[in-house]
Amino acid sequence: MPLVLVTGATGFIASHTIADLLAHGYHVRGTVRSFAKAADHAALKALPGASERLELLEAQLLDPHGFDKAAEGCDAVLHMASPYVMDVTDPQKDLVDPAVQGTVNLLKSAAQAPSVKRVVVTSSMAAITDEPEADHLLTEADWNTKSSLTRNAYYYSKTMAERAAWSFMDEAKPAFDLVVINPFLVIGPSLTKALNTSNKVFADIVKGQYPAILALTWGFVDVRDVARAHVLALETPSASGRYICAADTVSMRDVVGILREALPSARKLPSFGLDHGFGTSLMRLAALTQPPGVGSYLRSHLGRVPRYDNKKIRTELGLTFRDVRKTIAETANDLVAWGHIKLR
Ligand code: NAP
DSSP: OOEEEEESTTSHHHHHHHHHHHHTTOEEEEEESOTTOHHHHHHHHTSTTHHHHEEEEEOOTTOTTTTHHHHTTOSEEEEOOOOOOSOOSOHIIIIIHHHHHHHHHHHHHHHTOTTOOEEEEEOOGGGTOSSOOTTOOBOTTOOOOSOOSSSSHHHHHHHHHHHHHHHHHHHHOOSSEEEEEEEOEEESOOSSSOOOHHHHHHHHHHTTOSSSEESBEEEEEEHHHHHHHHHHHHHOTTOOEEEEEOOOEEEHHHHHHHHHHHOTTOOOOOOSEEOSHHHHHHHHHHGGGSOHHHHHHHHHHTTBOOOBOOHHHHHHSOOOOOOHHHHHHHHHHHHHHTTSSOOO
């Protein structure tokens, strides 16, 4: 079976993707930032098939030759390592540099390995838009042109990294082809103890960190479907371009309802509704008092319902999506099981 390199192996999406690859018989080489995070490596090493078919290497995103050794002899590469945090002190250094330089360094290393036939980069819906508009159905033809270092800097890092990947393909013309997956908010049970930024949304709601029900609507996708999408992108010879990877949208009001049902003893779920015109204006003002990452996210998303077309990934890769409402409930229970939510 082919050897697949997965960067950022300890990550939420990467660990599920490695589980999927191992379950389908692949050999996997994962890169980690540091061997010091022994607990997360142990979770990977405990996956079925890992003892025979998973090896881990250290590799740094900012090292120009960081992935040379890792890419050697691989048939395909899944590039997933990238900082996924909303609030940082220095957006250029903490988000954009590792995202962009890491992607280019990875692609350069892959280009030096003649065995690599396909690279799949995990981009994001963040590279498609940071301000969904009600009258516009988003497709793979859309690009986020609004984010910057001071407005939704994480979104900017993902947009710049994906643009850098396509520019590399145009300029360097490597022997492999590039496929990009653009997931929306990825949720689901975690294989490691780490609390992912996307699942943290639910933990924050349950802990009472949202003052009220806001006019927020998220596009969700189950982490196991995102893992499957990446494997299908490797296995489908005709796969090309970008793929929006998102199941359904769910409003915060509905998320709160699902969480209430899944965790009946949760006491701090918001019940007061500010998900109307006046509430949205009020919250846009209140967002000015939030840290920059959270504040710019709220200002560009409050009162906006994303509309997107996920037909390309369903028809070209044959991906089917789980019911994200069930995933939200499952995630809530998983957050309790890992100790991220304490109900008593
Ligand atoms: P995650 O759990 O935080 O995983 C990110 C991975 O990247 C981790 O392995 C992390 O290593 C590594 N990483 C981060 N910064 C790094 C740095 N400066 N140097 C080296 N490694 C670094 O997040 P995830 O949700 O699985 O994200 C995986 C990919 O999917 C990312 O590219 C993210 O942008 C993208 N994505 C995520 C979502 C979502 O909703 N979760 C949606 C769309 C796209 P450590 O474990 O050592 O920190």
